[in-house]
Every structure is written in C-alpha cells, then in structure tokens.
Amino acid sequence: MVLLEIRWHGRGGQGAITAAQILAEAAYLYEGKYATASPSFGAERRGAPIMASTRISDNKIYRRSQIINPDVVIILDDTLIKSADVTSGLKKEGIIIINSKKDKGSLGFNSLKVYTIDVTSIAEGLNLYSSGSLVLNTPILGAIIKILKITTLDNIKKLISAKFPSDGGINALAAEKTYKQTKLE
Amino acid sequence: MAKLLLNGNHAAANACKDVGVQVIAAYPITPQSPIVERLSRFVDDGKLNAEFVRVESEHSAITVCIAASTTGARVFTASSANGLCLMHEQLHWAAGSRLPIVLACANRAPAAPWNVWTDEQDSISQRDTGWVQLYCEDNQEIYDTIIQAYKLGEDPEIYAPVMVCFDGYILSHTMMPVETIDDSNLIKEFLPPYKPHTHLDPNDPCIVNLVTFPWIRHDPDKPGIEKMGAYPEFRYALQQSLLKVPEKFKKIDKEFGDKFGRYYGIYKEYLCDDAEFIIFGIGTLACEARISADLLRKQGFKVGLINLKLYRPFPRDDLIEFITKHPDIKGIIVFDRNLSYGYEGAVCTDLKSTLYSAHFDIPVHNYIAGIGGRNITAEQIASATKKSCEMILKGQIDKKPEWINIDMED
Known part of the structure; x- marks a missing residue:
C-alpha cells in the first residue's frame, strides 16, 4: 500500500471525524502502517455537511495538503449526494462506500465501484443513538475494514470499545453486525 | 514510552x-x-x-x-x-x-x-x-x-x-x-x-526591570566600583546570547x-548531496516539498530541499557552510507562507541576506504560497520550482515574489 487516501462525507454529529481517527489508529497501532486523520478545517455545525480524511501508508507520510484525488470516498448519509460534491476528484478506479437503503444502481455513481450498506437500519435495530443523533460512524467501520482490508474485526472492535468504554459494547457490536452484512461482491 | x-x-x-x-x-x-x-x-x-x-x-x-x-x-x-x-x-x-x-x-x-x-x-x-x-x-x-x-x-x-x-x-x-x-x-x-537567574521572593523583595538608562551608571551601593548595565548593554547581551x-x-x-532516538538539527535536508536547485522553506510547506523534490528528480531536475527548523536566530553560519559544501547549487527557490508587506517573504529576505554576507551570487526565487490556509499541493510546489529552475538556467532572475495558486490578475 503506497498511499491510500480516504475522504469522509457526513453531517456534523454523525461521527465522521471520530471514525476517520479510529480507522487511522487501526492501521497505525495494529498493522504497523503510518497513518494520519484530519477533520475538515474550519467551522463545523451539527447537521451540516462536513468532511474528514484518513491517509494510510506503508511509509512515513509527508503530504500535508488536503486530499484532492481520493482513492476512497465514504458517505455516511446518502442525502449528502445532493448537497455535497461527494465524487469530486475521486480516482477513476476509486471506491465509494455509502450508507444507503437504495440499490447502488439508483445512486447515480455510474462506472465507479460502489458498496452500499444499510448502516441506518443496523444502528436503528440496536437503538444506537448519541445526543439524539443516530450513530453511523462505528457501524460503518465494520464495512470499511472488510472492503479495504485495513485490519481485523477483532482489532476494530477493541479500538471502538476503548473509545467508548461505557457504552456496554454496543458500538463494537454494531461494527460486527455491519462487517457480517457487508458483501464484497 | x-x-x-x-x-x-x-x-x-x-x-x-x-x-x-x-x-x-x-x-x-x-x-x-x-x-x-x-x-x-x-x-x-x-x-x-x-x-x-x-x-x-x-x-x-x-x-x-x-x-x-x-x-x-x-x-x-x-x-x-x-x-x-x-x-x-x-x-x-x-x-x-x-x-x-x-x-x-x-x-x-x-x-x-x-x-x-x-x-x-x-x-x-x-x-x-x-x-x-x-x-x-x-x-x-x-x-x-x-x-x-x-x-x-x-x-x-x-x-x-x-x-x-x-x-x-x-x-x-x-x-x-x-x-x-x-x-x-x-x-x-x-x-x-x-x-532561574532571578527569583522573586516576598521574603526578599526586590525590583526587576526598573528604568534603565542610555548611559552607564555606577552602582549606588558600591560607588566607583561596580558598573550597572544600561539599556544598550542589556540588548547587546540578549543578542550575544541568541547568537549562541x-x-x-x-x-x-x-x-x-x-x-x-530522534534527531532534527537546525534544518532538515533532503536529496541535497548533488542538488543544483534547493527548495527552501519552513513548516509544512517545506515538508510537502519532499514529494515535490522526488517529482522533479524524476523529470531530470536535480532538486534538494532544506526545511529550516530554527528560524530565529537565523542560522547564517550553518547555511553558509551548507552552501559552501554544495558548489553545484545554481539557484534557491523559497516558499513563504508569510509576507513582509511591500517587499517579499520573510524567509526569502533572510536567506538572501545570508547569501550576500558570504558573497554568494546565487539566484533566489520567492513564492508566496498557502496564505490563509489556501491548499498547496506537492504538485503545485513542483510546478513552480520547475519554472524557476528553467528561468535560472536561462539566466533570468525574478526579483519580485510570485504568488502561486491565487485567483487574481495583475
């Protein structure tokens, strides 16, 4: 893995920034990679479109600029397709991982490799809410590590549990459910 | 750890x-x-x-x-x-x-x-x-x-x-x-x-930083024996310490x-051994420029990088030593994420002054980049550097700083 550049799209409160960090931690602490994670620079508001990024590499990362041509775009909420330029700069062979109940053919991402996972239903099924918002970040990590082969399910569960020590393990369980429901083809 | x-x-x-x-x-x-x-x-x-x-x-x-x-x-x-x-x-x-x-x-x-x-x-x-x-x-x-x-x-x-x-x-x-x-x-x-050199203590009261005169005075407690520092001497002493x-x-x-286990030095250098052109800067622009140096090497330009860690005091002697040891250097391209208004980037001015003090006649080009958080990529740094390398090889010297990735017309 020379350099994997991942851009996250979410809404303020959905946890994209935390997920970007947990993914970088998984790569660094468990897989011996160099990794960085950034929020979108500037102001963030609950409900407004936000971005975050994760870079993962076998070598030390010297790139400090914001990602222009991501290898992977992760979309936590399919309503963002209308309000944010989610495919901006995505490489031709790039991957989209999106939380959606819709059929991937209906999302308008022609010719791109798209993985749809209904993370919303998994989070709702587990009653996974935080401050009134449905938690989408920890469950989608289960899909991401499976599709991108970043780390094992056990490792990501350990990291998520360490991040949310008093949640009774529900975030890790959500990641596991998503992991198992994610189909690679 | x-x-x-x-x-x-x-x-x-x-x-x-x-x-x-x-x-x-x-x-x-x-x-x-x-x-x-x-x-x-x-x-x-x-x-x-x-x-x-x-x-x-x-x-x-x-x-x-x-x-x-x-x-x-x-x-x-x-x-x-x-x-x-x-x-x-x-x-x-x-x-x-x-x-x-x-x-x-x-x-x-x-x-x-x-x-x-x-x-x-x-x-x-x-x-x-x-x-x-x-x-x-x-x-x-x-x-x-x-x-x-x-x-x-x-x-x-x-x-x-x-x-x-x-x-x-x-x-x-x-x-x-x-x-x-x-x-x-x-x-x-x-x-x-x-x-500490001074230790304020309520049990042993003293005044620090009282008015200090332009002229030398004698210590009133020890007339004719001990001289008290005056203002210029304080400033001189600070300068002498900073030079160390x-x-x-x-x-x-x-x-x-x-x-x-981690060393930094007062500057970090990359690919400088045989370099004909040096990208020079501070902070993350000069970090990203490592990738630019790699890109330019692939295009046949012998580019190295100096990322200056110690900016003040400006390490003039060390930089002169570096330039002396690298006689192949034909030009230096300075990227500044700052500007001394009405002149040029501050790092560029300092570097030029250092070069002049040792009689080095090396062209220096200055780019102002990344002001107010404008995203600047390794590719943009490489492209600006390449333009400078080509100009320097043709003997053209650009005296004014140029802004890169900016949406303005002259």
Whole structure:
C-alpha cells in the first residue's frame, strides 16, 4: 500500500471525524502502517455537511495538503449526494462506500465501484443513538475494514470499545453486525 | 514510552505534561485552544501538578507567564493569530527579562479579513521580539521540540523565551503517530529543573526591570566600583546570547537524539548531496516539498530541499557552510507562507541576506504560497520550482515574489 487516501462525507454529529481517527489508529497501532486523520478545517455545525480524511501508508507520510484525488470516498448519509460534491476528484478506479437503503444502481455513481450498506437500519435495530443523533460512524467501520482490508474485526472492535468504554459494547457490536452484512461482491 | 495517534495540539499538551510545566496561562483562540483544554484536564485529573491561571486576554496570559517565570517557575502558554499579536508588547518584555517561557503557536492568519486557517504571518510578525523561533513539520516534532525548547531557553548561556510554531489545522488538528516519552525521570535526566537567574521572593523583595538608562551608571551601593548595565548593554547581551543558539541547539538536539532516538538539527535536508536547485522553506510547506523534490528528480531536475527548523536566530553560519559544501547549487527557490508587506517573504529576505554576507551570487526565487490556509499541493510546489529552475538556467532572475495558486490578475 503506497498511499491510500480516504475522504469522509457526513453531517456534523454523525461521527465522521471520530471514525476517520479510529480507522487511522487501526492501521497505525495494529498493522504497523503510518497513518494520519484530519477533520475538515474550519467551522463545523451539527447537521451540516462536513468532511474528514484518513491517509494510510506503508511509509512515513509527508503530504500535508488536503486530499484532492481520493482513492476512497465514504458517505455516511446518502442525502449528502445532493448537497455535497461527494465524487469530486475521486480516482477513476476509486471506491465509494455509502450508507444507503437504495440499490447502488439508483445512486447515480455510474462506472465507479460502489458498496452500499444499510448502516441506518443496523444502528436503528440496536437503538444506537448519541445526543439524539443516530450513530453511523462505528457501524460503518465494520464495512470499511472488510472492503479495504485495513485490519481485523477483532482489532476494530477493541479500538471502538476503548473509545467508548461505557457504552456496554454496543458500538463494537454494531461494527460486527455491519462487517457480517457487508458483501464484497 | 507510548505509541499514540495525536493531533498537534495534543502532542504539545503531552509534552508540557511530560516536562512538568508549573504554571499555565492562556486564552482560547482557534486553532490553539485544544492545547490548553487538554492541559486543564491534565491539571484537573492530577496528572500535572501545575497552577492553571484563567485570564481575560492573551495580553494577560503572557503577563501571568512573565510574572510566574520571574518567581522561578517553568511556564507555558499558547496562542495563534490575533491572540499572539495581542501579546506582542509583552513578548518584548519576556525576552528582555530573559525568561525561558515556552509558547506554542498554532500558526493562523491574522485578521482582517477574518480567517482561522493556517498562515505563518502571526509568528513571523513576532520575529523581532527577541524570541527563539522553531518551526515543526509533524506532530512528533512538536512533542520533541517543546521538550528541547525548555532545555534551550533555560540554559544559563541562553536564558531566552522560545516559540514553538506549527501550522494550524494542518498539524494542530491532524492526528499522526507520536511516541511520547512519558517517563518523567528520563525526561529529568535530559531536562533538569529550571534554575532561574532571578527569583522573586516576598521574603526578599526586590525590583526587576526598573528604568534603565542610555548611559552607564555606577552602582549606588558600591560607588566607583561596580558598573550597572544600561539599556544598550542589556540588548547587546540578549543578542550575544541568541547568537549562541544555533551551536547550543545542535548540542541539545544531539543529546536528545542520543537519548530518545530522534534527531532534527537546525534544518532538515533532503536529496541535497548533488542538488543544483534547493527548495527552501519552513513548516509544512517545506515538508510537502519532499514529494515535490522526488517529482522533479524524476523529470531530470536535480532538486534538494532544506526545511529550516530554527528560524530565529537565523542560522547564517550553518547555511553558509551548507552552501559552501554544495558548489553545484545554481539557484534557491523559497516558499513563504508569510509576507513582509511591500517587499517579499520573510524567509526569502533572510536567506538572501545570508547569501550576500558570504558573497554568494546565487539566484533566489520567492513564492508566496498557502496564505490563509489556501491548499498547496506537492504538485503545485513542483510546478513552480520547475519554472524557476528553467528561468535560472536561462539566466533570468525574478526579483519580485510570485504568488502561486491565487485567483487574481495583475
């Protein structure tokens, strides 16, 4: 893995920034990679479109600029397709991982490799809410590590549990459910 | 030792905890605020035995630091942009009083217009206050440099305040691998407790920094015997101490590296051995430029990189030595995320002055880049550098700085 550049799209409160960090931690602490994670620079508001990024590499990362041509775009909420330029700069062979109940053919991402996972239903099924918002970040990590082969399910569960020590393990369980429901083809 | 993924602000806060700062006073400003938020938590959790002083402005924050440092405490503050500018008057006071305060500056553009993104104009504007300025390119370097900064500033041959600067958001809010030392005994071996030159004590009252005259006077307590320093002598003494910083910092850096395994030097060089062109800069622009140097090498341009860590005092002798040892250098391309209005980038001016002082006739091109957080990529740095290389080879010298990635017409 020379350099994997991942851009996250979410809404303020959905946890994209935390997920970007947990993914970088998984790569660094468990897989011996160099990794960085950034929020979108500037102001963030609950409900407004936000971005975050994760870079993962076998070598030390010297790139400090914001990602222009991501290898992977992760979309936590399919309503963002209308309000944010989610495919901006995505490489031709790039991957989209999106939380959606819709059929991937209906999302308008022609010719791109798209993985749809209904993370919303998994989070709702587990009653996974935080401050009134449905938690989408920890469950989608289960899909991401499976599709991108970043780390094992056990490792990501350990990291998520360490991040949310008093949640009774529900975030890790959500990641596991998503992991198992994610189909690679 | 702990392997962590930390943002630059938290790397700075962890370093302050590990060196055992005793007094912290700061006023919140984006993007620096998480440093002092985390420090206040360390104090609250009992992980750091320090006095945390809440203040109503940055001017008060640095003033509290000056007072606390004069009692002999190890003190810390942090700021950015307009907050740092508000400290300006007291920055002179701290340096003139020879107080080894360490200030972390998460670099941000000063208003107006209002902007919270990265820009080195804030710390460059404090260049002439008598502070040492060190610039970082990653979060490990922020952690390590704060520890080194205390060792440097507290050295009796130096006794000067140190500003540790790092680009806002790009480092302050980006998480990266950081190895923290944690072991306070190990750090104490490297950085012993601060031995102050002045120790304000209510039981032994004295005045410091009373009016100091232009002329030499005799000590009224010892007439005809001991001369008292006058104002120019104080300034001269500070300058002489600051001139010792490059050599002192190299020693400190070596000792740090021997103990903890990481070396930085007063500048970092990359691909310079056979370089005909040097990209020169500070902070994260000069970090990203490593990739630019690689790109240009593939295109046949022998490009190297100098990322300057110690900006003030400007390490003239070391840079002259570097240029002397690299006779192939045909041109230097300086990238500045700052501007001395009406002239050019501050780093460029300083470098040109150094070259002139040793009679080097090397063309220098200056680019102003990344102002107010404008995204600047390795590819853009490479493209600008390539243009300069071609101009220099044709004997064309561009005297005026050029702005890259900017949407304006002349």
